[in-house]
Amino acid sequence: MKLYSTNNKSLKISFKEAVFNSFPTDKGLYMPVKIPQISEEFLQNITKCSLQEIALEAASSLIGEDIPKQDLKNIVEDAINFEVPLVSLYDQLGVLELFHGPSLAFKDFGARFMSRIMSYLSNSKDKTLDILVATSGDTGGAVALGFLGVKGTRVTILYPKGKVSEIQKQQLTTNGQNIRALEVEGTFDDCQAMVKEAFNDAELNSRFRLTSANSINIARLIPQTFYYIYAYAQAKRNNKNNIVFVVPSGNFGNIGAGLLAYKMGLPVKHFIAATNVNDTVPQYLKKGLYTPKPSIQTLSNAMDVGNPSNWVRIMDLFDNNIENIRKTISAYSYTDEDTLIGINELYEKYKYIACPHTAVAYLAAKNHFNPLNYTIFLSTAHPCKFIDVYPKNLKDKIEIPEQVKQLEKKKSLAHSLKNNFSDFKDFLLSN
Template identity: 65%
Template sequence: MKLYSTNNTAASVSFKEAVFNSMPQDKGLYMPVNIPQLDPEFISNLDKYTLPEIAFRVAKNLLGDAVPEADLKALIEDAINFDAPVVELEEDVYVLELFHGPSLAFKDFGARFMSRIMSYFLEAGEKQLDVLVATSGDTGGAVALGFLGVPNTRVTILYPKGKVSGIQEQQLTTNGQNIRALEVEGTFDDCQSLVKQAFTDAELNAEFRLTSANSINIARLVPQTFYYFNAYAQLLRQGKSKVVFAVPSGNFGNIGAGLLAWKMGLPIEQFIAATNANDTVPAFLKTGVYEPKPSVQTISNAMDVGNPSNWVRIADLFKEDTEALKKLIIGYSYDDAETVTAIEQVYDDYQYVVCPHTAIAWQALKDWQIRNSENDAAGVFLSTAHPCKFPDVIPARVASKIVVPEVVKELEGKAKQAVELSTDFADFKAYLLANK
């Protein structure tokens, strides 16, 4: 597998180099030189395969000879050892539950795959790998659990102070071992900016072997394609062959992975990008003008991103064909009041509890279906996190119905370990150099 930078299509690097470098020095993002099509017969018979079997076939198709087949199969079976069921709520309305991994969020797919790929590529005697990750909530917890105890790696998580839920903060700050947490006096965009600056700082790159576990790393995007193929497999078993996906969208890595699956041949009729008040992309899809803006805090905190990094990848997939992009992707955005209403409506209609991000995706799907009533495609909205992570923003009558998993109960009483940090890059750099 060869990859190029979105800022320089002329040069290419190996998958291993892209995984470890995370972001090119020219500040672009890595994209595959070639996105091979999967065999149409395989896609039409997806219902005959398990999730690990689908994941292996998709990964092998993308990665080529970057990892030997036997090793790749073993790696996937270890990383993707939990389910991602599609649950029917009503006719042509399905929820794809992506919260059955150890951190109870869809980020487990990317974090577990990435940690194992990095560990696989690390050779004895090599310099320690320092993984930097900015999080708006769920990424940090998934990365922490994905890398916890992995030899010769150290993870530094940056999260915005006061802008993640209590359970999310516990998952970020109670691990110890090779996991460090930095509580930043700012927004997720500030955290992301600090990480990006670190990758282009000559002194830090000379001192450390830096990489990222954010969705800017291509190793995060590849495994996220797996659940789109697997969702389609489950629909085929129910006699459904047309599908629309509504995706809660913040940094746009999730929907970016879906588009990569589409590019590989998965027959997806429509993508619905569902955002909160941070509506940079929905606004672009309506006006044709892309204007990043400072993020605002909402109750769907994992989507509080005003300048989504992965949008450059999506634009790159379509090159200059903006009309084709706007035809395949439609955007909807909702404020906090609308999000709370959606949480209550989902419970009233189905006796099903959703997190705020999932509620936004459901509302977007329902609004799209009303406007496209002649379309008989199965509508699937992605549930990106377990609702137990957001008890304070879910209405009390609904929150009381949440069944809290044992892994969350085990966090109670654990001591928080976090260092406070300003948004000044000089302070972040000084911290890293002082804590080698």
């Protein structure tokens, strides 16, 4: 697999280089030179395939030239070893549950697959791989668990102080070993900016072997295509057609993976990006002007992103043509008040308890509903991660998984960090 930078299509690098460098020096993002197509035969027989079989087929078509199929099979079966059920709420509406992995969030797909890919591609003689990651909530926990104890790696996670839930914070800060957590006095965008600046700092790059575990890394994007294809397979098993995906969106890596699957030939009728009041993309699709802005804290904190990094990938998939994008993608934004209404409505109508991000996706699904389509909205996190959001009648009904109960017994190991790059750089150099 060869990749180019979205800022320089003449650049051609290998998959291994893209995984370990993660962020081109020209500040673009890596994209495949050629997008392989899902075979018609595979699509015709897809209802018979398991998640792991679908994941192997997708991974092989994208990176089969770089990793032998049997090795890829081992990676897939080790990384993607949990269920991804499509739960039907009624005939034309379903919810895809992506929170059954170790960190209880959809980020487990990317983090677990990427950690194993990096371990596979690393040479034992290489320097320690320093993985930098900014998180608005769920990414950090998934990366921490995905890389915990992986030899030859050291993970530094930056998260915004007071802007992640208590369970998310525990998942980020209680691991120790090769996982370090930095609590930043700022927003997710500030954390993300510091990580990006580190990749462009000559001294840091001479001292360390830096890479990213954020969704800017191509190894995070690839495994997220798996569950879109698997959701399609589950829908087809139930004779559903005209599939529409509704994706809660913050940094736009999740919907970006769905659109990559679409460009690979997955028969999807439409995509809907559902955001909170951090509505840079909905405003762009409405007005035609892309205007990033400071992020605003909301109940759906993993989507509190004012300048989504992965939007450039989506623009690239559609040749930077807004009219082409509008044909395939719609976008809606909702307030916290709307989100709480969505949570209550899902329970009252369907006895379904959703996290705030999932509720935002439900509202967009409802807003765009067409009885001729089968609409699937993505549930990205277990509701227990946002327990303080719910009224008492719902809070009492949320089952707390055992791994969360164990977190409460652990001590936080986070370091405090001011919102400036020089302090972050000093931390890296002195630790």
